[in-house]
Amino acid sequence: MLPAKLDALSPAVKTMFTRCMGAASRFRDPNFKQYFERITNSDFNRFAALDEATRSAQEPDFLKEQEKNFEILDRQSNINNLWFVFWFESRVNSWAASFNFGMTSSEVDEGGPQEEGDAFLLYRLLGVERDSTIGEIRKGYLLRARQVHPDKNLDDPRAHESFVKLQRAYSILSDPEQRKRYDDSGGDLTIFEDESDEFREAYQYYRKLYPVLTSEDIDAFAARYRHSEEEMEDLRGFVEEHKGDVSDLLEWIILSTPEDVSRFADYIRTWLSSEKKDLLPAFESSLPKLRRNGKRLAAQSKREAKKAKSPEEDPSLGNLALAIRQKQQKRQGDFLDDLEKNWFGAPSCLTPFPSPKMVMYVIKRNGQKADVQFDKITKRIRPLTKGLNQDYVDVTQITQKVAEGIYPGVTTTELDSLAAETCAYMSQVHPDFSTLAARIAVSNLHKNTEESFSKTVSELYQITDSRGRHAPLVSEEVYNIVTANAEKLDKAIDYERDFDYDYFGFKTLERSYLLKRPSDKSCIERPQHMIMRVAVGIHGEDVDAAIETYDLMSTRVFTHATPTLFNSGTPHPQMSSCFLLSMKEDSIEGIYDTLKQCAMISKTAGGIGVAITGIRATESYIRGTNGFSNGIVPMLRVFNDTARYVDQGGGKRKGSFAVYLEPWHADVFEFLDLKKNHGKEEQRARDLFYALWIPDLFMKRVMSNGDWTLFCPNEAPGLQDTYGDEFEALYEKYEKDGIGRKTVKAQALWFKILESQQETGIPYMLYKDSANRKSNQKNLGTIRCSNLCCEIVEYTSPDEVAVCNLASIALNMFVDKETRTYDFDRLHRVTKVVTRNLNRGLADAFLLMRFPYESPEALKLNNDIFETIYHAACEASMELAKKDGPYETFQGSPASEGLLQFDLWDVIPDSGRWDWGTLKGQIKEYGMRNSLLVAPMPTASTAQILGNNEAFEPYTQNIYVRRVLAGEFVQVNRHLVDDLMELGLWNDEIKDKIIRQKGS
Incomplete structure (x- = not known):
């Protein structure tokens, strides 16, 4: 908003405005006049002061600090365009000034008295030795900057010159290539003078191409615009866009002043009465606020004008100098605290001078070029912030950061990606930034897809x-x-x-x-x-x-x-998640047949658990070749390379195998070392996961610190095919027969297991006897292993591969946030749908219910949730069996005898919520379509998609970085943020404390 009486502005302000308008026109933006919407008189004064400060400082970070102090970006989108134009012009002046001197020995006096011809003056200027490290050079620069900075030497007319020389010294010595040239020349500064000439010529060429417009151009434009049809069109467009609300009219209409309110009101009222009567009520109700805003703006302009001409100041200073002096005095007290932050980086003279022919443009999705219009970035982002916390999500700030990454020829898709990544980085400020980042990315995807x-x-x-x-x-x-x-x-x-x-x-x-x-x-x-x-x-x-x-x-x-x-839906619809295998046989043919099976499963994204206990131990006799076995380690290295090579889904995620071994196997100690980060490479296979399938007898021996005998399965057959009392009897028989390979203390092996877990996080430990006794598949035979993630326990044999299909329910979606109640009936219905489909978010649910993870309330909710899921799954499976028949081996299973999972654990459901008696009777009559139904799996990837914490695990950190194939992502516990915001405690200080405490 340019004041009506242009002559009332200071010459410097007027010059600044003409420079901005001239630059805007040179960007060939057909809407360049919109750049000046919402600009007040005080803004122009600030711009002019900032221009002068830029000439004084010549440092990019100084611009950022001034931008913060002046608060010129706390307005709507169009201010960004004027800011960019001004910034670009100011940088041109700054660059030109930066190279407008040649630092010869006669010009440098801050390093102390110099002798004629004295070399290496730049080191002396910074107070450092020639062999100083880059860190020492930076330290010297900061120390000297504190002494000579213009803000610390307000009365020294040479302060600016001294500081510019200091910057020049630092720019050369902090650049390895320039420093080497300087040192090789014996400290001769004249080698840089040609560069200064080049920049000076470039600046002159730039000005020849783009002369600055005069203030008369503005006067002519103002005379044409005011009372014109173009002005009336702008008024009508504003009223329609804002649905009759004219509260902010003066902030948007170019060249408007408080004196224009009555004129505008009369015109708008007449126009609405004839064409847009539905907008009249909103217009009349907002008109008083428009008048108040006009009075406020008029009073604000008077106060700033009076302050700029205060008689207490030196009368010899002009308005612009007064504004700069006031700003310097205000900042002086904070100088030491802010100096390192604002001045540590390389000075502006390191910034390459832009080519005079460089024109900023973007490549649209249709391949056409378009001029840069920064307000379009804001307009692109703002609609996507609907429903987000506007106190934290600042669109103007995001636009500014995106503008800094623009280069000629950038595509609109790349701009969207940059905006999304910028928001994602800011998600530590508030989780809504992550949502906005996703919305930008999704919007970009929508523009590029059918x-x-x-x-x-x-x-x-x-x-x-x-x-x-x-x-x-x-x-x-x-x-x-x-x-x-x-x-x-x-x-x-x-x-x-x-x-x-x-x-x-x-x-x-x-x-x-x-x-x-x-x-x-x-x-x-x-x-x-x-x-x-x-x-x-x-x-x-x-x-x-x-x-x-x-x-x-x-x-x-x-x-x-x-x-x-x-x-799903593809030509290869392999939809199973878990595959459990046993080695086909202890032979080359059997080993490689199993390896091929693993490769084919991994190819289509299956996770694998394989039992290898039946493979003979090291130094076991091989009858077919009259040789001796190398044991399980070389074999597992081949499996390791297969897992690395055959990744899941053709590069979508890494192949994953879990290898199961019983702790009586003679190679168990070598097995426990396979994932360690030290030791001989030929004895390591670090890309596999390892698990122990532990019989109860081993734990009994650990408790009593008894002996534990290790066997080769080729010499002690049957151990992997038995469990419980039968296993213990056979194991003790082999001990008495003396066919063991080695006897160790059970606790020695136990502590070796714990050592491996401390170093590598594995082996997993599963208990063979409990897994078999409590499985609905125990009628099929002895279960030898679990799956990749240990949530599935199924029977497998050399000629039978166990398979499991998975889906995960987001438990937090059934919490009523207002009443903090849980909808078990809906959970029951959804579980039945999921069960039919197959023929978690627990920590988030606890947080929404305000239950500590290990509290009695959380334990009860956990029991009720899983009882509901299990009942619904059993009921749906029974209904499917009623229609299609039970699974093949249902007869003889615990379920066929009316024993469900909780019966095998001697637990009686006590919630009274579900009728288990009737359901058991129906299962005995009709059977079940599925042998297994419920498993709390890890859900690492799908939890990311749903935006929940993984599986049933508690939150272990409140702010952390996840590194996955898709990139690195800052994760914030949004439940914590919501609670802290409700208490008025969420701020940068709290956030930084959480980060310092590693997310705690």
Whole structure:
């Protein structure tokens, strides 16, 4: 807003304004006049003062400090454009001034009296030796800067000159290449004079191309604009955009003054009465506020003008000098505290001078060039902040940071990525920044992808490889189903749900889960497309069931496991998560057949648990070759390399194998060392996970500090195929027969296990006898191992691979935040849906209910939740068996006898919430479709997608960094932030304390 009486402005202010307008026009922005909306008289005075300060300081960080002090960016988006123009012009002046001197010996006097021809003056200027490190040079620069900085020497007319020389010295000595040139020349400063000439010529060329406009140009523009049709058009546009609210009209209409209020009001009232009567009430109600704002702005301008001409100041100083002097005095007291922060970096003379021909432009998604318009960044981001905490999420600040990363030719997609990454980095300030980062990234994805699900599936089906061969990414069956039901499926999708992910979750989806074009690895799918693809892949022709699954998954009530998300609906729909194997046999053929099985499973994203207890120990006789075995270690190194090579889903995540061994195996000590970071490399296989399948007898021997005998399975057959009393009898028989390889103290092995756990976090420890006694599959035979993550216990044999499909329910989604109650009935319904599909977020639920993790209330809620899940899963499995028949080996299982999991643990459900008696009777009559139903799995990846803490684990840190294949992401416990904000305690100090305490 330029005051009506331009002549009332000081010449310096007027010059500054003309410079800004001239630069704006040179950026060829057709809307450049909008750059000056919301600019007040006081703003121009501040700009002018800042311009002078920039000439004095010549340092980028000084601009940032002035920007903070003047608070010129606490306005709407258009201020950024004027700020950039001003900054660019000021930097031109600064660069030119920085190279407008040649630091010869006659000019340097701060280092002490100099002799003519004295060399290496720059070191003396900084007070350091020639062999000083870069750290010592920085220290010397800071020390001298405190002494000669203009803010510390207000009355010294040479302070600015001295400080510029100090900057020049530091710029040379802190740059390894320039320092070497300086040293090699014997300390001759004249070698840099040519560079000074080049910059001076570049500046002169710049001014020749772009002459500064005069104040007369502004006068002419103002005369044309005021009372013109263009001004009236701007008024109408503002009123329509703000739906009749004119409270901030003077802040937006260019060249307006408080005296214009009555004129504007008369025109707007007349126009609305004839064309926009519905906006009249809002206009009339906001008009008093507009008048008050006008009076406030007028009074503010008078106060600042009076302050700038205070008679207490030196009458010889002009308005601009007065403003600078006042600002210097205000900052002087804080100088020592702020100096290192603001002046530690390299001075502005290190910044390359921009090419005179450089024009800032962006490449749009259609490939066309467009001039940079910084207000568009703000307009792009602001709508995405709906519902976020506006006290913390500052769009102007984000826009400023994004503007700093712009370069000629940057694409709009890259700008979106930069904005998203900027917000993600700021998520430690408030978790809403992570949400905003995700929204920007999602919006960018939406702009680059097809909206229609059916068209997306069609593209996925038509994909060809690099040789032009048909290589569809979805199966023909899914393609036909979607084509036949295109309208219904397209209508069911709600793309707004994509914006509910946080940044970590979205980037996880983008990195590994969304299907991409093979040619350029760009995403074809949106998150909602992926979820519907998965649902259709599971339910096939049952479109209604697919839509039901889609609705629950897209609202993040539950999610299927990673292999299902990877592969459902594709030509290779391997949707199982867990595979449990036993070695086919103790032979080369058996070992490599098992290895091939592991590779094929890993190829399609399966996690593997393999029991190797049956492989003979080191130095065991090999009858077929008359040789001796090398034991399990060389074999496991081959498995290790296979896990590294055959990653899951073709590079989507690393292959993972867990290897199970019983502690009586003769190679158990070597087994415990395999993951350690020290020792012989040929004895290590660090990419596998290791687990012990422990019989109760071993723990009894540990308790009594008894002896423990190690055997080779080839010499002591049957031990891995028995458990409980049968195992103990056979083990003790072999001990008496004296066929053991070695006898050690049980506690010695126990402490070796603990040592390995302390160093590497493994082995996992599972208890063989309990796992077998309490399994619904114990009628099939002895269970030999668990899976990769130890939540699944299933029977496996050389000719049978155990498989498990997983889905995880987000338990926090059933908490009513207002009443802090838990909806068990809805949980029951959702669990039945999940169970049918297959034929967690617990810590977040506790936090929402305000229950400490180990409190009695949390323990009871945990019991009630899992009872509800188990009852619903059993009921759904029974209903499926009633329709399709029970699983093949149901007869003889504990469930067929009316014994469910809690019966095997001698626990009686006491909540009274569910009718277990009736359900048991139905199970005995109809059977169950699934032998196993409930397992609290780790959910490392899917928890990231849902935005929950992993599995049922408590929060271990409140602020931390997660490093995954998708990148590094700052994670903040948003429940803690919400509580601290409610108490008025969330601020930078608290945040920094949490970080210093490593998230505690």
